[in-house]
Amino acid sequence: MSTTATATGMPAAPPLPSDLEATMRRMRLPYLRAAAPEVLATAKSQRWDPTEVLRVLLAEEVRGRDEATRAARRKAAGLPAGKTLHSWREHDSSIPSPTQSALATLEWIHRGENLAISGPSGTGKTHFVEALAHKAIDEGMRVSWFTLESLTTAISRAAVDGSISKVLAKITRAELVVVDDIGMLPSGQAAAEAFYRLVDATYERRSLAVTSNIHPAGYDTIMPKTLATAAVDRLLHHAHVIVTEGTSMRLSEATNGHGVIPLT
Ligand SMILES: Nc1ncnc2c1ncn2[C@@H]1O[C@H](COP(=O)(O)OP(=O)(O)OP(=O)(O)O)[C@@H](O)[C@H]1O
Numbered sequence: 408m409s410t411t412a413t414a415t416g417m418p419a420a421p422p423l424p425s426d427l428e429a430t431m432r433r434m435r436l437p438y439l440r441a442a443a444p445e446v447l448a449t450a451k452s453q454r455w456d457p458t459e460v461l462r463v464l465l466a467e468e469v470r471g472r473d474e475a476t477r478a479a480r481r482k483a484a485g486l487p488a489g490k491t492l493h494s495w496r497e498h499d500s501s502i503p504s505p506t507q508s509a510l511a512t513l514e515w516i517h518r519g520e521n522l523a524i525s526g527p528s529g530t531g532k533t534h535f536v537e538a539l540a541h542k543a544i545d546e547g548m549r550v551s552w553f554t555l556e557s558l559t560t561a562i563s564r565a566a567v568d569g570s571i572s573k574v575l576a577k578i579t580r581a582e583l584v585v586v587d588d589i590g591m592l593p594s595g596q597a598a599a600e601a602f603y604r605l606v607d608a609t610y611e612r613r614s615l616a617v618t619s620n621i622h623p624a625g626y627d628t629i630m631p632k633t634l635a636t637a638a639v640d641r642l643l644h645h646a647h648v649i650v651t652e653g654t655s656m657r658l659s660e661a662t663n664g665h666g667v668i669p670l671t
């Protein structure tokens with residue numbers, strides 16, 4: 408057989424004339440180009456209005472570009488583990504359901520408000536924030552994800568070559584900036600300085616979400632006091648402050664034997 412068939416058993420749509428295809432390549436319309444043979448064949452057989460043909464083809468290009476942008480942003484965001492709301496069990500979390508739902512609307516991000524989640528290890532802080540970050544990307548926003556350690560590295564490196572403001576400008580292009588895991592160990596001058604700079608750069612402009620085992624009010628016990636106080640003052644001014652409770656989900660999964668797949 409000389410003609411190929413599609414999965415539906417329909418004969419494949421005839422290819423585009425080569426000059427048209429070349430023009431589409433030159434105009435960089437990859438998604439429109441890919442959809443065009445099928446759309447044109449359907450349009451012909453169903454006698455579409457020409458306006459409809461144009462609308463469907465351009466919509467396909469827009470859809471493809473948006474999807475590519477989201478994929479690129481997801482990659483650039485550097486989210487840690489691929490945890491989403493899909494795998495999140497609302498009722499296993501100590502965060503009140505109405506709070507979870509309100510945060511999941513992401514309206515707080517549109518308002519440039521902050522989120523500070525603190526609580527014991529394994530209570531879902533990172534999972535929940537990552538899930539919100541994925542949703543933000545799904546909705547076309549940008550996210551920059553850091554740990555306090557990676558933030559400190561990025562800012563300290565920029566301090567060496569004098570590019571701090573450039574680096575901060577790049578980070579705060581994201582609608583949501585996350586600093587996951589402001590640990591329990593004393594973090595020193597460089598970390599406090601990096602954190603302060605980020606909080607200041609996002610203040611009243613961008614949403615900053617932080618997770619920690621300790622409440623923001625206690626950051627001055629792990630960072631130099633003056634910087635910690637100035638950072639926390641700005642951080643909490645417009646912030647949703649959430650405290651998680653309970654025992655570690657990791658520990659209960661481990662003791663129930665759900666932490667691993669049994670060895671055969
Ligand atoms: N409500 C929940 N629904 C589904 N999985 C959860 C939930 N809470 C926690 N988990 C799972 O439990 C594990 C620990 O959660 P997570 O890493 O978010 O804890 P954490 O509070 O960030 O802990 P740490 O302070 O040690 O960083 C993860 O595998 C996470 O997916």
Ligand SMILES: [Mg+2]
Pocket residue numbers: 532533534587588618
């Ligand atoms: Mg965590």
